[in-house]
Amino acid sequence: MLNPYVWYRKYVVLEDCSDYNPKDAKKASKTKSGTKEFFKKQKIPHAAGISFYNPFSALSFAKKHSYPFVIKPDVGGFSRGSFFPLRSKKELLKAAFKVKFYWLKSVIEEYLEGRNYRVVAAYGKIVAVTRRHPAHVVGNGKSTVLQLIKRENKIRKRMKLYPVMHPISPKAALADPEYIPKKGEYVRLGNKVSLASGGILENLDIRIPKKNAEMLLSTLSALNANVFGIDIICEDITKDFDKQKCIFLELNSRPYLIMHKYSRNGNHLDLEKTINEMTHEKRN
Numbered sequence: 001m002l003n004p005y006v007w008y009r010k011y012v013v014l015e016d017c018s019d020y021n022p023k024d025a026k027k028a029s030k031t032k033s034g035t036k037e038f039f040k041k042q043k044i045p046h047a048a049g050i051s052f053y054n055p056f057s058a059l060s061f062a063k064k065h066s067y068p069f070v071i072k073p074d075v076g077g078f079s080r081g082s083f084f085p086l087r088s089k090k091e092l093l094k095a096a097f098k099v100k101f102y103w104l105k106s107v108i109e110e111y112l113e114g115r116n117y118r119v120v121a122a123y124g125k126i127v128a129v130t131r132r133h134p135a136h137v138v139g140n141g142k143s144t145v146l147q148l149i150k151r152e153n154k155i156r157k158r159m160k161l162y163p164v165m166h167p168i169s170p171k172a173a174l175a176d177p178e179y180i181p182k183k184g185e186y187v188r189l190g191n192k193v194s195l196a197s198g199g200i201l202e203n204l205d206i207r208i209p210k211k212n213a214e215m216l217l218s219t220l221s222a223l224n225a226n227v228f229g230i231d232i233i234c235e236d237i238t239k240d241f242d243k244q245k246c247i248f249l250e251l252n253s254r255p256y257l258i259m260h261k262y263s264r265n266g267n268h269l270d271l272e273k274t275i276n277e278m279t280h281e282k283r284n
Helices: 004-012 023-028 032-042 055-063 089-101 145-158 210-222 257-262 271-283
Strands: 049-052 069-073 083-086 106-110 115-122 125-133 136-138 186-188 200-203 227-234 246-252
Touching: 023 032, 032 049, 032 106, 032 210, 032 246, 049 055, 055 069, 055 089, 055 106, 069 089, 083 089, 089 106, 115 210, 115 271, 125 210, 125 271, 136 145, 200 257, 210 227, 257 271
Parallel strands: none
Antiparallel strands: 049 106, 069 083, 069 106, 115 125, 115 227, 125 200, 136 186, 227 246
């Protein structure tokens, strides 16, 4: 019989995730419901939502709010067991039952469509801003979606991005594999930005507004943490959060730092090396 803790370590938390924080900081972000309470307390923008055991509680919540929604397990990461965007009662109920295969306690939230970012903050500094894209291809006016997927997967292999990044699965693609996109046409192939689903990482060389940086770093300070990955959805991270639609999604006390070294677009960042050096300086 599989030890539950071993199962948790293997399937819920990746072994390669970093671990720089004290126990209290990790505990505060262990569950999505706990993170939501932290956001409320700190007055950080977040999605309206509730945690639930009974799937019909999710339906009751939906009646008081506006579609679309996201349903996800209260514990876990990398979009495992997450269902979105849910745009109908039928989709919502189906997800509310299916999510129980991942964790008994679940969360339903309003779903904001926008750009998805991971910000890594360490020792009072922002060390990386990464945009996360769902799997997609861009048309050339000649090739089918299937041909473009195969070409993209070859590029990833040539760039030696595997196994941190993953190939796009033609079977999981939302688009018709025989469709020929126009030149420059963006074809979205999935909803999830996770690496396992073929998501794309783009390390951004940008400067974010002072107000945004202060909010991000105050989150780190409030948790008495050293290193955190903060997931955000907004219209544009280079604009003030309070002047646009914006929600903080999750806090990651053990961010998967190695992924920034294998970005598909943008600079390759060795955050493990950078943060290890910062840790050494801090201790000395």
